[in-house]
Amino acid sequence: MSPARPDSASVAAPAARGTHATIHDVARVAGVSVASVSRVFNGRDHVRAEMRARVEQAAAQLGYVPHAGARSLSMARTGAMGVVLPDLHGEFFSELLxxxxxxxxxxxxxxxxxxxxxxxxxxxxxxxRGQVDGLMVMAPELDPAILARHMPRGLASVFLACIPQDGSPSLRIDNRAGAAAAVAHLAAGGAKRIVHISGPAGNLDALERRAGAEAAAAAAGVALTVIEGDFHEGSGAAVGESVAAGTLEADAIFAANDMMAIGALMALKRHGVAVPGQVAIVGFDDIPLSRLVSPALTSVAIDIAAMGARAVAQLAARITAAREGFLESTSTGADETIVPHLMVRETTRETDRG
Amino acid sequence: MSPARPDSASVAAPAARGTHATIHDVARVAGVSVASVSRVFNGRDHVRAEMRARVEQAAAQLGYVPHAGARSLSMARTGAMGVVLPDLHGEFFSELLxxxxxxxxxxxxxxxxxxxxxxxxxxxxxxxRGQVDGLMVMAPELDPAILARHMPRGLASVFLACIPQDGSPSLRIDNRAGAAAAVAHLAAGGAKRIVHISGPAGNLDALERRAGAEAAAAAAGVALTVIEGDFHEGSGAAVGESVAAGTLEADAIFAANDMMAIGALMALKRHGVAVPGQVAIVGFDDIPLSRLVSPALTSVAIDIAAMGARAVAQLAARITAAREGFLESTSTGADETIVPHLMVRETTRETDRG
DNA sequence: GCGGTTTCTGTAAGCGGTTACAAGCCCGTG
DNA sequence: CACGGGCTTGTAACCGCTTACAGAAACCGC
Structure with missing residues (x-):
């Protein structure tokens, strides 16, 4: 009973049609044990050069590729992170990803x-569970309690723009500060009657932006009317129509996101209302599109891509912490707050060419 | 030796800190075998109502969730599809996803x-391999041979907008027809000197669009100058600048994608060139942004989201075919060609308000 | 020439599920 | 009351890979 040697007969069918070669096939062809093949592929342990060569040759010949599923099962590590997002449209979505x-x-x-x-x-x-090592969750519309009930237990997670569960760290946008800056900017530009197009009622970001706007308006002593929108262009357009028709009195509009601001802008333009001459406009998010519309939209800027990158970094840290055994640790991983800044463009500033 | 009964002592620690309960824990707590637990969860086989209840109760109590990795290993099915994309920006990316x-x-x-x-x-x-059941690959910039070399063998795949390998089906955009329609439209509108801003040299879509444009220009008897762009706004802007400066003579621009068209449009507007009065513009892709710029951009429309959905459907079909054993079948899965259509807007049409 | 290291390599026990197979149960019949 | 057959259920063998452990081989100084 010598250790299995490369024997042309037994090597005949390394893999059935369409099936992949396994580590056993490689071991058999190379005439070594599966442990050695594994070692060659993971390269941590000592392997003699000759063995390495034999294995690599066999693997290449068979077109062997390790099976990620099997590997993750035995290593308890998948190499993937889950991203859980609401049904987002457009640039915010792509920038974040x-x-x-x-x-x-x-x-x-x-x-x-x-x-x-x-x-x-x-x-x-x-x-x-078993498909990812951790979760990045963004669910600003969801009742935190419902969300908590559905989170897989024991999976590391990071929350974006929603209330953190069970001590997971979270990345939050300082919506209040951003909204306040927008309203203060409008007031400083001479606005007296500001209309705020808010996001949908259940949305956390929307609520915070509204609160920030109201606080700033009160501080500046200007009137603020809130109209509920849905974050889509249409609801902004509706407000623009009302303002153009005179139904709604306003010399400035602050929308809770850029798409609504753009909707309003387009509606006003369509009716010949001068922007920013008669009505100034500020949006929120600063999506790439904002600087392309004309007049270019003043907006509260968030570096969305950076936020996505931070989320991954945080989650990675949290995953390794859990692996090291600090999972129950009281240091829950620091929350981070992202402070937006105002990007002033033409909708709040008279330009040479109007 | 009765079969294990729910025994408070042995049930003590169903799972260590942070670890998940396994099917064995559930079996032990419910006092049944792992096979039964598995049956309850997969619900194909006959299970008595009382057993089902016992298992479900135990699972709920333990917060048990099956481990996707383990399951995929034994079922040879992961429940996930891989999406391989180039480093895309913006709307195309998000619409496709x-x-x-x-x-x-x-x-x-x-x-x-x-x-x-x-x-x-x-x-x-x-x-x-082992992490997904199939692959949707979009790599218009890549040398097909290099791509082929890196494709994991035996994994079902669908190619988008690039040359299919090994008989995999593919989804193709009829770039030639789309580009030809755009140029024909410009010629019909009176254009005599058209500038085509192409995509980068190695890009398949770019090549086809260029070819379509050239054919249509020849057919209509109008001049076509090709300038190579990079699919980004900047390269379109550069062409716009040249046209505005008079360096480049043109009464119409056809860009190989919308971002370049918008770049050109913005540059022309900045220099006071009338669009479409002096120069008409057509883009390609019809991203949502196109109708929001002003004047709104005429563009060759592709239903990107529909294309993504079709890719998934095709891949799903191919995966089940492979599972049924038809993997080597000569019917390689039908290629599909998506025919774009022209969306005429203001950049090629005098409007009431110019 | 022998014990003690050090360096490889193989054996086999998991990882957490699924499932073929066999065994046990319960029932209606003859 | 023995018997065949339909339901349920348990046992154990995988799926493909990693890794603890132990055995083999090679090298060391004496």
Whole structure:
């Protein structure tokens, strides 16, 4: 019983049609044990040069690639992070993912995307166990209690722009400060009657932005009327129509996001209302589109991509902490607050060409 | 030796700190075998109501969730699809993912995102084996041979807008037809000297669009000058500058994508060149932004989200085909061609208000 | 030429599920 | 009351890989 040698007969069918070669096939072809093959591939342990060569040759010949699933099962590590997002549109979505990807791929991690279509999808969260090492969750519309109930236990997680659960760290946007800066800027520019187009009622960001706007308006002694929007262009356009028609009196509009601001802007333009001459406008998010509309939109800027990258970094830290055994540690991982800044453009500033 | 009964002593520590309960823990607590627990959770086999109740109760008590990795190992099915994309920006990216997600989540599948940063990332493709059931690959910039070399063998795949490998089906945009329609439209509007801002040299879409434009220009008997761009706003702006300065003579511009068209549009506007009065502009892709700039951009429209959804559907079909054993079948899965259509807006049409 | 290291390599026990197979149960019949 | 057959359930063998442990081999100084 000599150790298995490369024997042309037994090597005949290393893998069935379409099936992949396994580590055993490689071991058999190379005439070594599976442990050695594993060692060669993970390169931590000592392996003689000749053995390494034999294994690599066999692996190449068979087109062997380790099976990520099996590996993650025995190592308790998947190499992927879950991203849980609401049903986002457009630039915010892509910028966030872009930032996450930048940081994740730097660390050799994958990103598993899960979109919550207004609540549905929540039950798939639990199924992520064993498929990802941690979760980045953004669910500003969701009742924190419901969210908590659906979070898979024991999976490291980071929350974006929503209330953190069970001591997980979170990344928060200082919506109040951003909104306050916007309103203060409008007031400083001479606005007396500001209309705030808010986000949907249940949305946390929306609530905070509204609060910030109200505080700043009170401080500056200007009137603020709040109209609820839905973060989409249409609701902004509706407000623009009302203002143009005179139904709604306003010399400035502060929208809770850029799409609504742009909707309002387009509606006003369509009706020949001068922006910023008669009505000044400020948005929130500073999506790339903002500087392309004309007049270019003044907006509260958040570095969305950077936020995504930070989320990955935080989660990575939290995952390794958990692996080291500090998981129950009282240092829950620092929350981070991202402070937005005002990007002044043409909708709040008379330009040479109006 | 009765079968293990729920015994408070042995049940003491179902899971260590932070660790998940396994199917064995559930079996022990419920006093049944692991097979039964598995049956209850997969619900295919007959299980008595009382057993079901016992297991469900135990699972709930332990907060048990099946481990996706382990399950995929024994079932040879992961429930996720890999998405391989170039380093895309903006709306195209988000629309595509949006469409893919819509279809994937309808089928209960996840999306694992891998971005190719100009070539790097290719080696991670092979590592996807065992992590996804199939791959959707979009790599218009990549040499097909290099791509082929890096594709994990035996993994079902669908190619988007690039040359298919090994008989995998692909989804292609009829770039030629779209570009031809754009140029024909410009010629019909009276253009005599058209400038085409192409995409980068190695890009397949870019080449096809250029070819379509050239063919249509020849057919219509109008002059076409090609200037190479990079799909970003800046290169479009550069052309706009040249045209405004008179360095480049043109009464119409056809850009290979919308961002370059918008760049050109902004540059022309900045210099007071009338659009479409002096220069008409057509873009390609019809990203949401196109209708928001002013004048609104005429563009060749592709339903990007629909394309993403189709890719998922095709891949799903191919995966089940492979599972049924038709993997070597000569019917390689039908290629699909998506025919774009022209969306005429203000940059090629005098409007009431110019 | 022998014990003690040091450096490789193989064996086998998991990781957490699924599932073929066999065994046990319960029932209606002849 | 023995018997065949339909439901349920348990046992154990995988899925493909990592890794603790132990055995083998090579090298050391004496």
């Amino acid at each position: 872009r930032g996450m990807d930048r940081e994740a791929s730097r660390r050799g991690l994958g990103l598993l995307l899960t979109v919550l279509h207004d609540g549905r999808g929540l039950d798939t969260l639990a199924a992520l | 949006r469409g893919m997600d819509r279809e994937a989540s309808r089928r209960g599948l996840g999306l694992l995102l891998t971005v190719l940063h100009d070539g790097r990332g290719l080696d991670t493709l092979a590592a996807l």
